[in-house]
Amino acid sequence: MRHGKRLVVWALLVALSLTLAACGGSGGGQGGGGETLPEAQEALAELEGKVLSTGPNGEEPTPADEVTLTDEELGQVKEMGAKAAIVMHYGGDDWSRAQINALETRFKEMGIEVIATTDADFDPGKQVSDIETVLAQKPDVIVSIPTDPVATADAYKKAAEAGVKLVFMDNVPEGFEQGKDYTSVVSADNYGNGVASAHLMASTLGGEGKIGAIYHAADFFVTQQRYDAFKKTIEEEYPNIEIVADQGIGGPDFAGQAEEAASAMLTANADLKGIWAVWDVPAEGVLAGARTAGRNDLTVATMDLGTPMAIELASGGMVKGLGAQRPYEQGVTEANLAGYALLDKQAPPYVALPALPVTSENVMDAWKEVYNQEPPEQVREAAGE
Template sequence: MQLKRKTLFGAGALLLGASLLFTGCSNGGGSGESTSPEAPDATGDSFVVGYAGAVQANPNNKAIEDAMRAMVESEGGEFIVTDANFDTSKQFSDVQSLINQEIDVLVIWPLDPLGIQPAIEQADAAGIPVIVQDTTDGGPYASNFQVTNYESAESAASLIEETVGPNAKVAQIEGLPIVGVLDARNRGFAAGAEALGQTILASQINELDSADGARPIVDAWKSRFGSEIQAIFAYNDQSAIGAASAKSDDFNPIVIGMNGDSDGVAAVKDGRMLATYDFHPVQMGAGLGWAAHQLVLGETLPETVVLEAAMITKDNADQWIPVDEWLKKSFDVSIEDVNGTSMLKVTERG
């Protein structure tokens, strides 16, 4: 690609530190893989990060955005965000708009990883490195930051077995499979259920992506299967809440959601849901903003960086910290090699 800057500040990947709130970052040695060989045309004190958001009305996505903005601005950069609102065509034009604004780094959670490729190639041709979320298809990318979506959904099947016993009969509310992160959740749970001998009696996509969209799906299952359904897995908390609202004396499956948002955690606490998964959106946003700054400084990033999700049940729900509280905190950010996997470590400063 034609690079916006010919000078290479540095190479080598990362065991690096930064603070989320109004403090700088420090550089150190380490090892890893890089797909971004040179720095963009900016200095560490003056740079622009563009974020092509997918659905910013989603609380988790908004938390990622807010934390990324805080990190970028704390390092002296400018942060520009767009919102595709689940529209793949708009996300394509959003990326082109960000390129025209001469950003130095593009961060994107692609709604359609393959469909967005021409825009990614335009960014590459302009010398703009690209960091993606939960995306392995396409490229070239400086790095892919992903959460353990597949593994977490897979573990939900194990939780069902622990709760209702072996060979459970389950139902699955799926997310739109064109969205990589949702497809990973869909596939992860299906694989986990199959491995444990569970029977998926029914599965359906919640095209409305809301509790209101999930409720009629579950009502139909209730009429068809009744108490035969022992558990329902939903790809997000709102769908799980919609599923739980269909419960009755003669229809009482356990319900598991994902995202760990405030509504989901409240439903776990009051017993409507058995569990949800916290994907640490503030920590992910801090990591993405920090990583964008590292590219500006000429550092390299591992090809894939993983942030591990956490299961939330009644046993630990009281320890959950709301997003607005996380956003007030200061963090150290690093990437550490754990058994050959580059893990994102975001820890609160004491």
């Protein structure tokens, strides 16, 4: 599955959605200014196929389409009978499940046995323990997303010193050198998704109004990229939109903390038109806070196409737009890079997939791209199918 031709279609669908917003259609914001913004449409179209993010150490991005294995290389990997472990920061959301599904599927095609899949539930100490447990099973490869670049570094270092090939998602342990300590890191264009969510919110609001922002308070590279991109885009490109409140949340109850933050923002700012949330789980908390406050007219923008966000978009709810990652394709790419490591094939240091703007108009097709499967029944029902 590759995204080239579909992106063109989706760019047109995004533009259509923004036009509908101006006319009060299903993509429109109930609290918006009532006018679509040509500059927002143009900016979204310009994102197509591009990656704005750099890697954790400033690396230039390599497109995921360039990370491939030839039939001969695939045969060589199959003959190795290698073993792999998947060490997650968290495994209980659509994003994580999609990556795990892709990794397991692609590893099976590569003849690599998955001997363990762990879930640290955002706890660095638990992840350190998970790594130690996994190492006792002697994997050849570990694919992992570090919960904390500092607290987990020693554990990953022990794995590297034991000869385990490391492929990372999103984050890299502090002090690690690509090509020596790990193979590569794979990520979505988190900066680009932050930019996309800013343009989508700005267009829904008609380019004016007061908004709030809820960001991730932890030292986590990709979520910081999202917040930086959103804030910079709003401040530099939409002078009539003012971020009057922003609040960091540290978890682990991201939805609950976001609900409290949103409620406080709405209480302090009766004229608040929108709230941005750093990913879909905090956005669920924003929706809960808005409903409790009787603010069903609030415009919400976020990142990640989780099931609740897809339902909101499909039903014309408060979520008016988001920037989506492609976790299934990320997982396939990570598995291919594991193959690079086993073959001692030189790998690019940072591989990224472009941002995907999603609105009510393209949410059903976007789901297929993001998860490599049909939308679930509750999303189809919300869309009236």
